[in-house]
Amino acid sequence: MxxxxxxxxxxxxxxxxxxxxxxxxxxxxxPEPGVLAFRGGEAVGWCAVEPRQCYPRIERSQVLKAAGTGGLEGAEVWSVSCFVVSPGHRRSGVAGALLEAAVGHAFAHGADIVEGYPVDPSLRPKAGPADLYQGTVKLFGAAGFSTVSTAVPGRAVMRLRR
The missing domain is CATH 1.10.1200 (Non-ribosomal Peptide Synthetase Peptidyl Carrier Protein; Chain A)
Structure with missing residues (x-):
């Protein structure tokens, strides 16, 4: 449990x-609550991913409530909740590799759906690294996730089904 x-x-x-x-x-x-990225033996990134029920704040969030639960009945949903990438390794593919590994980790441990709550920087132009810890819409889209909701300005709920 x-x-x-x-x-x-x-x-x-x-x-x-x-x-x-x-x-x-x-x-x-x-299973482990996330995945790590290494370069040259040095940890350069982390991505948290666990069953959504492990994150009560996400389950109570306005972003998720706006998305609704249609089509999720009985599905094991995992949440990608945050990314941390060392400053010297940002914009070099680490976040994409972390997301790919997080999806693989979730599916390997029984997830039917992997869900993310990324920011859309085009709607939040002043968003800096501290605001982007949940990833970007572009990052999730490139990994095959579909947008489920953009009801909260500048935020999305995106899902990938097994």
């Missing part, structure tokens, strides 16, 4: 030791 993330308001209720133990449990129980 995957470890469910705490609500943001509950994070301060857990000591650093308790959060460390929860993270360790995520890895011990498998």
């Amino acid at each position: 995957p470890v469910v993330r705490s609500r943001r308001s509950g994070l301060e209720e857990h000591s650093p030791k308790a959060r460390k133990e929860q993270l360790k449990a995520k890895f011990d129980d498998g």
Whole structure:
């Protein structure tokens, strides 16, 4: 059973030791909560991907509510929730490789659908790296994802079916 993330308001209720133990449990129980990218033996990127129920904030988000749940009944949906790419390795294909690996990881562990919540920089021209941690519409589109909703300006829900 995957470890469910705490609500943001509950994070301060857990000591650093308790959060460390929860993270360790995520890895011990498998599957891993994401994928890493390496170049020359150095970790240069991370992409978080887990069953959507592990992310209560995503399930409560306006972005997801706007997309609706049509066609998802009984499907195992996994969420690509964030990317971290080292500054010296951005715009070099790392995010695309991470997304490809995240999709493979999700499908290998039973996902029927992989879902992302990317930003559309063309509608948010002032978006910087800190705003793009969920990926871009262009990145997900290039990986074969289809847009399900753009009801929240500058944000999309995109899905890829097995």
